[in-house]
Amino acid sequence: xxxxxxxxxxxxxxxxxxxxxxxxxxxxxxxxxxxxxxxxxxxxxxxxxxxxxxxxxxxxxxxxxxxxxxxxxxxxxxxxxxxxxxxxxxxxxxxxxxxxxxxxxxxxxxxxxxxxxxxxxxxxxxxxxxxxxxxxxxxxxxxxxxxx
Numbered sequence: 001x002x003x004x005x006x007x008x009x010x011x012x013x014x015x016x017x018x019x020x021x022x023x024x025x026x027x028x029x030x031x032x033x034x035x036x037x038x039x040x041x042x043x044x045x046x047x048x049x050x051x052x053x054x055x056x057x058x059x060x061x062x063x064x065x066x067x068x069x070x071x072x073x074x075x076x077x078x079x080x081x082x083x084x085x086x087x088x089x090x091x092x093x094x095x096x097x098x099x100x101x102x103x104x105x106x107x108x109x110x111x112x113x114x115x116x117x118x119x120x121x122x123x124x125x126x127x128x129x130x131x132x133x134x135x136x137x138x139x140x141x142x143x144x145x146x147x148x
Contacts (some may be wrong), residue, residue, distance in 0.1 A: 083148035
């Protein structure tokens, strides 16, 4: 069975190489140098091209007197991204909603700040512990040294 698979793979690779090399030959044949029209004895006269005048948009007799609408949404500047910053390395983590995939330094910071008892393993997690973890992460976000 292994030999058959090997033979089929070799045939497939050979076929791909044949197609690729055949395409290069076809491209080389299609790109032939074109002789200049002057060399063929045909004189070409180019017509003078007149620039096309730009049309100005027609102004409507009605003038829009409506005041511009002010945006009521408050956009945060790009400098204040939501995330946690590692005070030791300066690394910024923006995805830490799931404790299973949270970076190690965030888990260690939760323990060193006294927000959690220990670093929980994945098999120790349940609904009660996850609510405690979410509250601890929310409290960690409010601390100045961990703000991004």
